[in-house]
Amino acid sequence: MENYSKEFTIQRNDIGNAGTVSSLTKRELKRRGFSREFVKTVTIGVYEAEINVVIHSYGGTALLEITDDYVQITFKDTGPGIENIENAMTAGFSTASSYAIENGFGAGMGLPNIKAVSNEMDLSSSPSGTTLRIRFNICSDCYES
Amino acid sequence: MKVKDILQSSEFHLISNESGLNKEVNGIFSSDLLSHVMGFAGENNILITVLNNINVLGVASLLDFSCVIFPHNVKVNESIINKANELEIPLIGTSLSTSKSVLSLYKLGVED
Numbered sequence: 001m002e003n004y005s006k007e008f009t010i011q012r013n014d015i016g017n018a019g020t021v022s023s024l025t026k027r028e029l030k031r032r033g034f035s036r037e038f039v040k041t042v043t044i045g046v047y048e049a050e051i052n053v054v055i056h057s058y059g060g061t062a063l064l065e066i067t068d069d070y071v072q073i074t075f076k077d078t079g080p081g082i083e084n085i086e087n088a089m090t091a092g093f094s095t096a097s098s099y100a101i102e103n104g105f106g107a108g109m110g111l112p113n114i115k116a117v118s119n120e121m122d123l124s125s126s127p128s129g130t131t132l133r134i135r136f137n138i139c140s141d142c143y144e145s
Numbered sequence: 146m147k148v149k150d151i152l153q154s155s156e157f158h159l160i161s162n163e164s165g166l167n168k169e170v171n172g173i174f175s176s177d178l179l180s181h182v183m184g185f186a187g188e189n190n191i192l193i194t195v196l197n198n199i200n201v202l203g204v205a206s207l208l209d210f211s212c213v214i215f216p217h218n219v220k221v222n223e224s225i226i227n228k229a230n231e232l233e234i235p236l237i238g239t240s241l242s243t244s245k246s247v248l249s250l251y252k253l254g255v256e257d
Binding site for chain 2: 015016018019022023036040043044047048103104105106107108109
């Protein structure tokens with residue numbers, strides 16, 4: 001199938017629309033005939049990353065790329081950056097606002113969940129922005145039989 | 146077992162409309178933290194939560210839950226009910242606590 005690339009905009013604190021990127025990603029993966037298990041795995045990673053941009057950043061973009069070999073999604077925001085990446089990667093550690101927590105987020109499981117479900121994950125951050133790239137390798141078992 | 150079978154018990158009542166009642170039920174998951182739900186819940190699970198906001202439906206839709214149960218007589222906003230009807234995710238209310246809801250569902254035949 002042809003390579004696919006699409007960029008999305010994610011607004012700060014737009015919790016009502018959080019899940020749009022993951023929902024459209026899920027739809028595209030289903031259209032391509034991937035298995036339910038693979039779709040779920042990717043969807044979890046994309047949703048967690050999308051929520052992070054919504055609740056922690058000033059807003060940003062998500063670039064979804066699908067080739068024959070992988071599904072990759074790269075999130076870029078415009079700050080304020082992650083103060084301590086090691087802490088952020090620790091399950092249960094959270095800096096979420098009370099607004100995020102009231103909406104059911106901020107369990108401190110986002111980045112650990114992403115790492116657990118993906119094949120590759122790169123995270124870099126400075127006060128001017130954070131970039132998170134996550135990749136899911138496509139294998140023959142990833143398709144609906 | 147299907148979602149509509151849960152409604153045979155007088156302890157549970159339907160909040161949304163009847164779309165999605167024929168969905169298969171397979172297991173129960175309860176949490177009010179959506180990352181825990183994302184990380185650990187499975188397809189066709191019943192989600193039990195007191196979290197009354199639209200993101201519950203986002204997660205329920207992404208993970209293909211069978212329905213969402215609100216314990217403790219949690220009041221569910223009209224906007225959430227409308228969205229659930231659109232997504233065909235049944236919303237069920239109960240006066241039971243979270244733990245008693247789990248026990249009651251188990252007695253009805255839902256396992257795990």
